[in-house]
Amino acid sequence: MISFSAFVKRFLSDPVAIGAGLVLLVLLLMAVLAPLLAPQNPYDLMQLSIMDSEMPPSWKPGGDDRFPLGTDAQGRGVLSTIMYGTGISLLIGLGAVVVQGVLGITLGLVAGYKGGWIDSFLMRLADIQLSLSTLMMAIIALALFQAAFDANVYADYAIIMLILVIGIAEWPKFARTVRSSVLGEKKKEYVDAARVIGLPARKIMWGHILPNTLTPVLVISTIQVAEAIMIEASLSFLGLGMPVDRPSLGSLIRSGFEFIFSGSWWITLYPAIVLVVLILALNLMGDWLRDVLNPKLRRGED
Amino acid sequence: MAMLDVSDLHVAFPRGKSEVEALRGVNLTLEKGERLGVVGESGAGKSMLAFAILNLIAEPGRVSQGRIEFHGENLLDLSERDIRGIRGNRISMIFQDPMVTLNPVLTIGTQMVETLKAHRRITDAQAHRLCVEKLKQVAIPSAESRLDAYPHELSGGLRQRVVIAIALLTDPEVIIADEPTTALDVTIQAEIMALILKLCRDNDVALILITHDLGVVAEVTERIMIMYAGLCVETGSTRGIIRAPRHPYTAGLLKALPQFAGRGARLYQIPGSMPPITALPTGCAYHPRCDRATAECRSRIPPLEHGHACFHPLDQTEAAS
Numbered sequence: 001m002i003s004f005s006a007f008v009k010r011f012l013s014d015p016v017a018i019g020a021g022l023v024l025l026v027l028l029l030m031a032v033l034a035p036l037l038a039p040q041n042p043y044d045l046m047q048l049s050i051m052d053s054e055m056p057p058s059w060k061p062g063g064d065d066r067f068p069l070g071t072d073a074q075g076r077g078v079l080s081t082i083m084y085g086t087g088i089s090l091l092i093g094l095g096a097v098v099v100q101g102v103l104g105i106t107l108g109l110v111a112g113y114k115g116g117w118i119d120s121f122l123m124r125l126a127d128i129q130l131s132l133s134t135l136m137m138a139i140i141a142l143a144l145f146q147a148a149f150d151a152n153v154y155a156d157y158a159i160i161m162l163i164l165v166i167g168i169a170e171w172p173k174f175a176r177t178v179r180s181s182v183l184g185e186k187k188k189e190y191v192d193a194a195r196v197i198g199l200p201a202r203k204i205m206w207g208h209i210l211p212n213t214l215t216p217v218l219v220i221s222t223i224q225v226a227e228a229i230m231i232e233a234s235l236s237f238l239g240l241g242m243p244v245d246r247p248s249l250g251s252l253i254r255s256g257f258e259f260i261f262s263g264s265w266w267i268t269l270y271p272a273i274v275l276v277v278l279i280l281a282l283n284l285m286g287d288w289l290r291d292v293l294n295p296k297l298r299r300g301e302d
Numbered sequence: 303m304a305m306l307d308v309s310d311l312h313v314a315f316p317r318g319k320s321e322v323e324a325l326r327g328v329n330l331t332l333e334k335g336e337r338l339g340v341v342g343e344s345g346a347g348k349s350m351l352a353f354a355i356l357n358l359i360a361e362p363g364r365v366s367q368g369r370i371e372f373h374g375e376n377l378l379d380l381s382e383r384d385i386r387g388i389r390g391n392r393i394s395m396i397f398q399d400p401m402v403t404l405n406p407v408l409t410i411g412t413q414m415v416e417t418l419k420a421h422r423r424i425t426d427a428q429a430h431r432l433c434v435e436k437l438k439q440v441a442i443p444s445a446e447s448r449l450d451a452y453p454h455e456l457s458g459g460l461r462q463r464v465v466i467a468i469a470l471l472t473d474p475e476v477i478i479a480d481e482p483t484t485a486l487d488v489t490i491q492a493e494i495m496a497l498i499l500k501l502c503r504d505n506d507v508a509l510i511l512i513t514h515d516l517g518v519v520a521e522v523t524e525r526i527m528i529m530y531a532g533l534c535v536e537t538g539s540t541r542g543i544i545r546a547p548r549h550p551y552t553a554g555l556l557k558a559l560p561q562f563a564g565r566g567a568r569l570y571q572i573p574g575s576m577p578p579i580t581a582l583p584t585g586c587a588y589h590p591r592c593d594r595a596t597a598e599c600r601s602r603i604p605p606l607e608h609g610h611a612c613f614h615p616l617d618q619t620e621a622a623s
Contacts, residue, residue, distance in 0.1 A: 115361070193403040195358055197390035197417045197468070207416070211407040 010292050020284040027278055031087035038080040039066060043246065048075045054264045070266040072255060074244075078270050081252055086274060088248040089229050092162050096228035097221055099167025104174020105210070105217065111175065112182025113205050123179070126172035134169040134231055141165045142240040155243040162241060166228045177220055181213035215293045222286035226279045233275055249275045303374060304331035305508065306355070306393075306476060311368035313347075313354050313532075322579050324350045324363065326532040329606070332476065337502060337509040339519035339540065341555070342529035343576050348512045351529070352478045355510075356393060357385050391421040393476040394469040396498070399485040400461035404453040410464055411449030414471060421472050436467040440497060459490035463497070470501060477502065478510045483518070495522060516555055520544050528552050531576055531587035538609040548608075548615040550592050586612070 011017050030037065040047050052075035058068050069078040111122040145161055146154050154161075185191065186209060194204045229249075235241035236250030237257075244255060249271045256267025313325040325347045332338055340348050353359050355370055357377055370377040372393070377385060397403040405413060414433040418424055424432075430449070437445035440463040453461055462482065469477055479498060483491040499522050502509045511523055519526055519540065526543050528536040528551065536549040547553040557570035574591040577583060586604050589595040594614045604611045 189397055189399065189402040190405045192358070193395075193397055193465075194405070195389070196356060196395045196397075198386040198388070198420050199390075199416065200386060200420075203416075203420075208405050208408070212405070 007292065011288075014288060016284055017288045020281040020288065023277060023281040024285065027086055027274070027281070028090065030083050031090055034080075034083035034087055038077075038083045039068075040077045040080040042076040042081045042084055050075050054259065054267075056264075057266055069270050070264075072252075072267045073259060073264075078252075078266055081247055082249070082271050082274050085247050085249045085252050085271060086278065088159065088242060088246065089232060089250070089275070089278070090225075092159060092166070092232045092248065093225040093229040095159075095163035096166035096170070096232075097224045099163060100170045100174050100224060100228075101217070101221060103168065103171040105178050107171065108175035108178030109182055109205050109210060109213075112179040113186055113201065113209065119179075122175065126175050129169070129172045134166070135234060137169045138165045138231065138235055139238065139240055142235060146240065151243070155246065158242050158246070162232055162235065166231050170224065170227065170231075173220060173224065174217065177216050178210075178213055181216055182209055185209045185212045219286055219290045219293060222282060222289055226282035226286070229275070229282075230279060249278075305334050305373060306330070306332040307369075307371040308351075308355065309369050309371075311351070311354060311370065312366045313350055313359055313363055314366040315363045317580060321366070323366070324532055324579050325354065327368070328529070328532070328534050330527060330534075332508050332510065334475065335502075335506045335508055336525065337499075337511065337523040339523035339526045340510060340512045340529060341514060341516055341519055341526060343514060345531075345576055345578070346529040347532040348529055349480055350532075352395065352480050352510070352512055355478065356389050356395065358389070387421070390417060390469075390474075391472045392474050393478065394472065394474040396462075396465055396469050396477060396479040396482045398481040400458060400465050401453075401485065403465055404461060406453055408452075409449065410451050410453065410456075414449070414464075414468055417468055417471050432471065433467075436471050437464070439470065439501065440464075440467045442467070458486050459494065462486060462490075462494050466494075466498065466501070470505070470507075473505065474507060476508045476510065478512065480512045481514070482511075484513075498522070516544070516559055517561065528555070531582060532579060533587065533603075533611065534606060535588065535612070536610045537606070546616075548610040549588075549612045550594050550614075550616065551588050552610075553616055554591075 011021070035041070042048070052064070052067065052071050053073050055064050055067055055071040056062050057070040058065050060070075067077040067079065069082070071077055072081065107122050107126075111119040142161065142165060149157075191204060191208065194208050199207075232241055232248060233250030233253065236248050237254045239254065242248040242251045244251060247255065252271035253268050253275065256264065256269075256271070260268050308328060308330040311325050311328045311330075312323055314321040314323050328347070328351060330338070330351070340351065342348050350359070354365055355377070357365070357370075357380070359365060365378055368378075372388065377388065380388070404410070411430070411433060414436070415426070415429045418429045418432060433449060434445050437448060442448055442460060442463050448456070448460075448464075453464075456464065466482075477498075482498060483494050486494060495518055498509070498511075501507070509523070511519060513519055523540050526537065526540045527534050528543070528549065530551050536543065536547065536552045543552060544556065547556055551572070554570070554572040558572065560569060572591055577587060577590070583590055583600070585598075585600045585602050586592070586595070589599040592599065596614065598613050602613075604613045
């Protein structure tokens, strides 16, 4: 383990970590404060005008100062939609990881601690889940959902559906990570000692073993947020994600894609850059965490 | 009736289609406040015995036969819930290595309070006060502040004191100490052993001291049980056995102690090593290493009679020399 002050010290001495952390902080603030900062509310149809559609960025001829990064086909400012869309993407990413984490940690903990047929059953279930690609499962589930309900209902519940679908489809990654840590931990004597004290299995699992397995969980959580945002963007790009009137980064890229050959490249390019930067920062952060929290990779610094 | 009465205890592990036995019929009695030493080489089944008493034999092993009566109640018949009420409450255990028996990510206080709360309805304030009191009993300096410490912030000796404090927390009737000083510095060992002895005496707690160190046993216990390959080979009063062992194995163990050898003399060594439970010889398990073995020893397991399980015990005069 590493103490908190050593952790901060390591963070401050690593430029990559600081960079990734800053980028994430900026994007997070931008998303959270979007209603205050954004020049326009893209959800408010009263503020939109079709006359403003497909304007280039403000420094280009024909650009308008109200829309620094230009507008899309509905006349929404690209900058404003990006600010709001980043929030939706992050919300779905974090939400999906919470779902994955709750499912995966619970099942992984039970599988690893109980062993026997419970373990075999849960891990085969995980194998089956992993053999079906997440994207395929999400496409099937969301297509059925879209077909079953009308567009308005779908628009209202799209965020929740995406969080659930991505969360459920990706639980095996958490479950496997937790299970393998539990298998290592449960042989340790403090577990015997906890049993000798007379604690019930439930308390030993959640109170004693789980805290000792949180390091790898923290690492994959970071990377899974990036993964979930990517999946959501892919689904939105395929038209199965967020609806056009509440766009995420993925739906923004998609909505601009139709216009890319007519010269309106900004509608797609800017959200794409934000998405790439966001994913990159999350992955760098995850890698850095893995290096710092893994004592085997530490280079005798602290 | 004895407080703890273990009779004909067998513990078996599956091996292929058959089973091998790690304990092959062990008897043990313990009175209130009595101190019993269980002595034997590694693999003799000492720790197995301790875990069996708490009904904690790890899968796939199982208690295949026997009774473990605690105040007349067979612990093997109890439900998991009921046995949990006894573990760590009326019978607690101290492990060998305090470096690994405390959970590294929880504070000392969390682990102590948790033990209390598992067995008592108690408020946080009461629990806290009791923990501090027990830490003071095991002579931990500035007990109050140690509650917030993590195990890695304490030295080995202090950690073992914490483990002992946890074992005493619920005022148990029996403490099973499984080699409690083996992992500690030699200088700390005597201190910890003296502490365990004092606490057992003061609180009238019975002690089962599992060790391979006859010297420690001689100082602390009243009775001894010598184990070899899953069986008890000799039992009796500590004083009697140290003075005049009857079983050749016990005699060999005693001869190997430096106290009994002449100054500068080469220590005695029992030839060979203990057979693994998967390849026990026929008859007395000790016969291949024994210089008194006869055809009878090779064919039949000697029963435990008059405190020893041997067909050709050392007689009193021979043993005392």
